[in-house]
Amino acid sequence: MRHLKLFQYISEVARRGSIRGAAEHLNITPSALTRKIQDFEDEFGTMVFERLPQGMRLNAAGELLIRHIRDQSADFDRLKSQIADLSGVRRGHVSVACSQAFVDNVLPEEIATYRSQFPQVTFTVVVRDHILGAAALSSFEADLALLLNPPPAADMRILLATEQPLCALFRADHPLARPGTIRLRECFAFPVAMPDQTLAIRHLLDVARSRRQIEADTQIESGSLEFLRNFVMREQAVTFQILSGIPQEDSRIYARPIDMRDLAPLQIVLGQLRGRVLSVAAAKFADQLSNHLARHDPIAE
Template identity: 45%
Template sequence: MHHLRFLKYFDEVARSGSIRQAAERLHVAASAVNRRIQDLEDELGLPLFERLPRGMRLTAAGELFVQYVRGRESALEQVRSEIEELQGLRRGSVRLVASQALAPQVMPRAVATFRAGHPLVEFQVRIGDHVQALHALRSFETDLALVFNLAPEPDIEVVAQFEQRLVATMHRSHPLAQRSGGVRLRECAEHPLVLPNREAGGRQLLERYLVRSSLKLRPAVESNSFEFLRGCLYHGGAVSFQIAIGAVSDGGEIVAREILDRGFPVGHLVLARLRGRQLPVITHAFTEHLEQALAVTAP
């Protein structure tokens, strides 16, 4: 399968935009990578890259060819997985992009419980938003996406979705944490607000409601890091917002309160894949495992 290695050379140059960087990642000589790129171009009769002073950029023909290469790599992984299943092995690799809200507890628990029965399976888990998830699915960089409020797309197949509500989060010493019921946004606005940036699905859900409301929320802090926002809750009496499944307690230090405002929208945690793509057998098995876990975990 030497020709597959040469296709890998091409794909790595396309990803890095540099023959030198691709050679370093592949642990081969740059001259060998360059020679194989030239061989491919000679065989196809068209340049696949523009040679620029600062690197390599795909031509229109190269854009088409890279989709072929990545689709072929995906198909090969599927065949390898099926062969391993026939041999009675439980090997394979699962690639997933997941929302930040799932990083502290949900995904680690799902991976650990699956690997308890499949100890030879490897996982590549990236944390990202719905935009990054779509890009990763379409570029064959991931097999599955589990993100909040993924918009419908014709080339994306929704495997499952789970209703998720936004909740207010705060330190247990916060005045709003002392009540057993929920809170209203107007009450939250009386305290310093630390909010995810506008690309985050939870923030977009919040903004959707505020468009129809006279209430204005002015954040003291905005960030793309949920870990940073959670840290802010330990200081200055701050309030933040998170989807319920991600509002972990940090040993009871951070608490969540339901938002009581009438008509506040509900979102969905969406498990998705690229439509029509053949996934490895082990990925199908993990998909089923994840669906079952979320059916129990998701409020």
């Protein structure tokens, strides 16, 4: 197992770009870490880091090495999970990258459901919207990615694709709080709290507004859907989120789907890195999550 520890050292230096920062996290001295990296490079036959005034950076050989290290780490986690399954006890760790829309309801609910059956499985959830979510798979930061309208990614294998309408969201006492779908022009007749340019929702809204020549009285912008939701509870403004991102139990807010004549439903994608074999725990969670999303597809309903 000695090489696994060494690989951990190399990964940490690559992640932090600094011997001192990595050594502090690994709880060893900088000189000891420097010596271990140098000994590895001597044995490996080539340098894997560029020594820069501002720190350490992987060179071309190092980039190949770090990919190998991540592959080995993923394979080892999968092996441990499979061995644990032989004894009838599912263990392991699952890392998920997700768009903000799935933080409030979908993932907490599904992780709690999974852990009620397999309490020894642990999870890491990182919020990564749009292109950063797909990148989390490529960097091995995440086993799975649950994303809203992700960009095309050749190295992402799609496990499930479904759709949900974008909804206008406002206070329960707002003049627009009544049943049925809503037109974009109705929404933008009021002040709006807009998702910012980091979110896929914003691009779609801008395109739809431009097509229909709708002006916006934008009162505030934010990359936080939670902030926007809380803001419209305090003012007579309108914001936009998909159905899964709206707490259904909160009676203070009201949501209406945007009419499909103005905006097509948004795509929800669950994916993994193409060619990567998931651990048993991650694969089973992906199956559970896929089933949940398929059952709660409002377009199909």
